[in-house]
Amino acid sequence: MSMETQEIMQLSDLDLSKTYTYADYLQWKFAERIELIKGKIFRMSPAPSSAHQRISRKILVAIDVFLSGKPCEVFCAPFDVRLTKRSKDNHEVKTVVQPDICVICDRSKIDKAGCIGAPDIVVEIISPGNNKTELQNKFEIYEENGVQEYWIVSPQDKTFLKYTLNQEGIYIGSKLLPSNAEVTTPILPGFVLNLEEVFADD
Secondary structure: OOOOOOOEOOHHHOOOOOOOOHHHHOOEOOOOOEEEEOOEEEEOOOOOOHHHHHHHHHHHHHHHHHOOOOOOEEEEOOOOEEOOOOOOOOOOOOOEEOOOEEEEOOHHHEEOOEEEOOOOEEEEEOOOOOOHHHHHHHHHHHHHOOOOEEEEEEOOOOEEEEEEEOOOOOEEEOOOEOOOOEEOOOOOOOOOEEHHHHHOOO
Protein backbone atom coordinates (compact mmCIF):
# COMPACT_ATOMS: atom_id res chain seq x y z
CA MET A 1 0.00 0.00 0.00
CA SER A 2 1.51 3.36 -1.02
CA MET A 3 1.91 6.27 1.36
CA GLU A 4 -0.81 8.09 -0.59
CA THR A 5 -3.42 5.49 0.39
CA GLN A 6 -2.22 4.61 3.90
CA GLU A 7 -3.74 6.21 6.96
CA ILE A 8 -1.33 8.98 7.90
CA MET A 9 -1.28 9.85 11.59
CA GLN A 10 1.16 12.78 11.51
CA LEU A 11 1.61 15.63 9.07
CA SER A 12 5.37 15.08 9.29
CA ASP A 13 4.87 11.68 7.63
CA LEU A 14 3.90 13.40 4.38
CA ASP A 15 6.25 14.62 1.68
CA LEU A 16 5.15 18.25 1.26
CA SER A 17 6.81 18.45 -2.15
CA LYS A 18 4.41 15.85 -3.60
CA THR A 19 1.02 16.37 -5.20
CA TYR A 20 -1.99 14.82 -3.44
CA THR A 21 -5.68 14.28 -4.11
CA TYR A 22 -8.88 14.34 -2.07
CA ALA A 23 -8.66 10.53 -1.82
CA ASP A 24 -5.32 10.96 -0.03
CA TYR A 25 -6.76 13.74 2.15
CA LEU A 26 -9.46 11.38 3.41
CA GLN A 27 -6.79 9.03 4.78
CA TRP A 28 -5.04 11.65 6.90
CA LYS A 29 -5.83 11.34 10.61
CA PHE A 30 -3.62 14.06 12.10
CA ALA A 31 -5.04 16.95 14.12
CA GLU A 32 -3.58 19.81 12.10
CA ARG A 33 -5.99 21.45 9.68
CA ILE A 34 -4.72 21.69 6.14
CA GLU A 35 -6.01 22.64 2.72
CA LEU A 36 -5.08 21.19 -0.67
CA ILE A 37 -4.56 23.73 -3.42
CA LYS A 38 -3.86 22.19 -6.82
CA GLY A 39 -2.56 19.11 -5.03
CA LYS A 40 -0.16 20.97 -2.73
CA ILE A 41 -0.55 20.99 1.06
CA PHE A 42 -1.06 24.30 2.85
CA ARG A 43 -1.15 24.39 6.63
CA MET A 44 -4.03 26.42 7.98
CA SER A 45 -3.39 29.11 10.59
CA PRO A 46 -3.60 28.14 14.27
CA ALA A 47 -6.89 28.67 16.13
CA PRO A 48 -8.42 31.96 14.94
CA SER A 49 -8.44 35.03 17.18
CA SER A 50 -11.53 36.17 19.05
CA ALA A 51 -11.90 39.09 16.60
CA HIS A 52 -11.82 36.66 13.66
CA GLN A 53 -14.44 34.42 15.27
CA ARG A 54 -16.67 37.34 16.25
CA ILE A 55 -16.67 38.71 12.69
CA SER A 56 -17.23 35.26 11.23
CA ARG A 57 -20.20 34.68 13.54
CA LYS A 58 -21.80 38.02 12.69
CA ILE A 59 -21.51 37.50 8.93
CA LEU A 60 -22.73 33.91 9.20
CA VAL A 61 -25.76 34.85 11.33
CA ALA A 62 -26.68 37.79 9.09
CA ILE A 63 -26.65 35.58 5.99
CA ASP A 64 -28.36 32.67 7.73
CA VAL A 65 -31.24 34.83 9.00
CA PHE A 66 -31.68 36.35 5.53
CA LEU A 67 -31.71 32.91 3.86
CA SER A 68 -34.53 31.53 6.03
CA GLY A 69 -37.05 30.04 3.62
CA LYS A 70 -34.81 30.68 0.58
CA PRO A 71 -33.05 28.08 -1.59
CA CYS A 72 -29.45 29.08 -0.84
CA GLU A 73 -27.63 27.71 2.20
CA VAL A 74 -24.69 29.07 4.21
CA PHE A 75 -21.93 27.02 5.84
CA CYS A 76 -18.93 27.87 8.02
CA ALA A 77 -15.55 26.22 8.55
CA PRO A 78 -14.61 23.49 9.08
CA PHE A 79 -16.46 22.51 5.90
CA ASP A 80 -14.67 20.90 2.96
CA VAL A 81 -15.17 22.57 -0.42
CA ARG A 82 -13.81 20.40 -3.23
CA LEU A 83 -13.14 22.54 -6.28
CA THR A 84 -13.18 20.71 -9.58
CA LYS A 85 -14.31 21.48 -13.10
CA ARG A 86 -13.82 17.97 -14.40
CA SER A 87 -14.12 14.65 -12.61
CA LYS A 88 -15.78 14.48 -9.21
CA ASP A 89 -13.83 11.29 -8.47
CA ASN A 90 -11.91 11.59 -5.18
CA HIS A 91 -8.72 10.44 -6.92
CA GLU A 92 -8.96 13.30 -9.44
CA VAL A 93 -9.90 16.21 -7.13
CA LYS A 94 -6.75 18.11 -6.14
CA THR A 95 -8.18 21.18 -4.40
CA VAL A 96 -9.92 21.03 -1.03
CA VAL A 97 -10.35 24.28 0.89
CA GLN A 98 -12.17 25.33 4.04
CA PRO A 99 -13.42 28.89 3.55
CA ASP A 100 -14.51 30.69 6.70
CA ILE A 101 -18.00 31.02 5.19
CA CYS A 102 -19.56 29.93 1.92
CA VAL A 103 -22.99 30.37 0.34
CA ILE A 104 -24.24 27.61 -1.95
CA CYS A 105 -27.39 28.13 -4.03
CA ASP A 106 -27.20 24.90 -6.08
CA ARG A 107 -28.12 22.28 -3.50
CA SER A 108 -26.98 19.46 -5.80
CA LYS A 109 -23.41 20.52 -4.92
CA ILE A 110 -23.96 19.68 -1.24
CA ASP A 111 -23.24 16.12 -0.13
CA LYS A 112 -22.32 14.31 3.07
CA ALA A 113 -18.65 15.30 2.70
CA GLY A 114 -19.31 19.02 2.16
CA CYS A 115 -19.49 20.82 -1.18
CA ILE A 116 -18.39 19.55 -4.57
CA GLY A 117 -18.02 22.40 -7.04
CA ALA A 118 -17.93 26.17 -6.67
CA PRO A 119 -19.99 27.93 -3.99
CA ASP A 120 -21.70 31.14 -5.12
CA ILE A 121 -20.00 33.24 -2.42
CA VAL A 122 -16.81 32.50 -0.50
CA VAL A 123 -15.81 34.60 2.52
CA GLU A 124 -12.25 34.55 3.84
CA ILE A 125 -11.44 36.43 7.04
CA ILE A 126 -7.72 37.04 6.88
CA SER A 127 -5.37 36.82 9.84
CA PRO A 128 -1.68 37.64 10.30
CA GLY A 129 -0.99 33.94 9.64
CA ASN A 130 -2.28 34.09 6.06
CA ASN A 131 0.67 34.38 3.69
CA LYS A 132 0.62 36.13 0.31
CA THR A 133 1.17 32.89 -1.62
CA GLU A 134 -1.85 31.28 0.03
CA LEU A 135 -4.05 34.32 -0.68
CA GLN A 136 -2.88 34.50 -4.31
CA ASN A 137 -3.46 30.77 -4.82
CA LYS A 138 -6.97 31.01 -3.38
CA PHE A 139 -7.77 34.02 -5.55
CA GLU A 140 -6.73 32.00 -8.60
CA ILE A 141 -8.61 28.81 -7.73
CA TYR A 142 -11.79 30.65 -6.80
CA GLU A 143 -11.62 32.55 -10.09
CA GLU A 144 -10.74 29.47 -12.18
CA ASN A 145 -13.53 27.40 -10.65
CA GLY A 146 -16.26 30.00 -11.05
CA VAL A 147 -16.92 31.24 -7.50
CA GLN A 148 -19.20 34.18 -8.31
CA GLU A 149 -18.10 36.39 -5.43
CA TYR A 150 -15.02 36.26 -3.22
CA TRP A 151 -15.20 38.41 -0.08
CA ILE A 152 -12.02 39.24 1.85
CA VAL A 153 -12.49 40.66 5.34
CA SER A 154 -9.64 42.13 7.37
CA PRO A 155 -10.27 42.32 11.14
CA GLN A 156 -6.97 44.18 11.62
CA ASP A 157 -7.73 46.98 9.14
CA LYS A 158 -11.53 46.75 9.47
CA THR A 159 -11.91 46.65 5.70
CA PHE A 160 -13.90 44.61 3.21
CA LEU A 161 -13.00 43.76 -0.39
CA LYS A 162 -15.30 41.98 -2.82
CA TYR A 163 -14.25 40.33 -6.08
CA THR A 164 -17.03 39.64 -8.58
CA LEU A 165 -16.71 37.30 -11.57
CA ASN A 166 -17.46 39.05 -14.87
CA GLN A 167 -18.86 37.46 -18.03
CA GLU A 168 -15.36 36.47 -19.14
CA GLY A 169 -14.77 34.60 -15.87
CA ILE A 170 -12.33 37.22 -14.55
CA TYR A 171 -12.54 38.77 -11.08
CA ILE A 172 -13.27 42.48 -10.90
CA GLY A 173 -12.42 43.97 -7.51
CA SER A 174 -14.54 46.46 -5.62
CA LYS A 175 -12.95 49.41 -3.95
CA LEU A 176 -11.79 48.71 -0.41
CA LEU A 177 -14.89 49.29 1.70
CA PRO A 178 -14.44 51.00 5.08
CA SER A 179 -15.93 49.84 8.35
CA ASN A 180 -19.03 52.02 8.04
CA ALA A 181 -20.09 50.78 4.58
CA GLU A 182 -22.92 48.42 3.62
CA VAL A 183 -22.42 45.36 1.43
CA THR A 184 -25.01 44.11 -1.04
CA THR A 185 -24.86 41.37 -3.66
CA PRO A 186 -27.01 40.43 -6.67
CA ILE A 187 -26.65 36.80 -5.60
CA LEU A 188 -28.82 37.55 -2.55
CA PRO A 189 -31.24 40.30 -3.66
CA GLY A 190 -32.36 42.36 -0.69
CA PHE A 191 -29.49 41.29 1.58
CA VAL A 192 -27.56 44.09 3.31
CA LEU A 193 -24.49 43.51 5.46
CA ASN A 194 -23.76 46.43 7.78
CA LEU A 195 -19.99 46.51 8.25
CA GLU A 196 -20.20 48.86 11.21
CA GLU A 197 -22.07 46.10 13.06
CA VAL A 198 -19.72 43.41 11.74
CA PHE A 199 -16.59 45.20 12.99
CA ALA A 200 -18.06 46.46 16.28
CA ASP A 201 -16.36 45.09 19.40
CA ASP A 202 -19.00 43.37 21.49
